[in-house]
């Protein structure tokens with residue numbers, strides 16, 4: 001591998017790692033682990049696809065949320081955010 005290739009791969013790792021880390025963080029997953037693995041150049045696309053199909057996790061009890069639960073911000077196990085939103089009306 002030549003010098004340009006090494007620099008390109010390092011650059012890719014950092015940029016892709018940050019983007020995938022942010023994406024993982026939005027799903028309440030470990031952004032450091034996902035970013036580190038996902039930034040690895042041959043793995044980026046695969047990791048991105050896997051992450052896209054993985055469900056969101058509840059930030060409180062880390063249980064996978066169903067689509068409807070996520071929209072309602074209502075985890076059926078720990079009742080996340082349901083109290084504060086219902087009290088406004």
Ligand SMILES: [Zn+2]
Nearest residue numbers: 058061075078
């Ligand atoms: Zn929960």
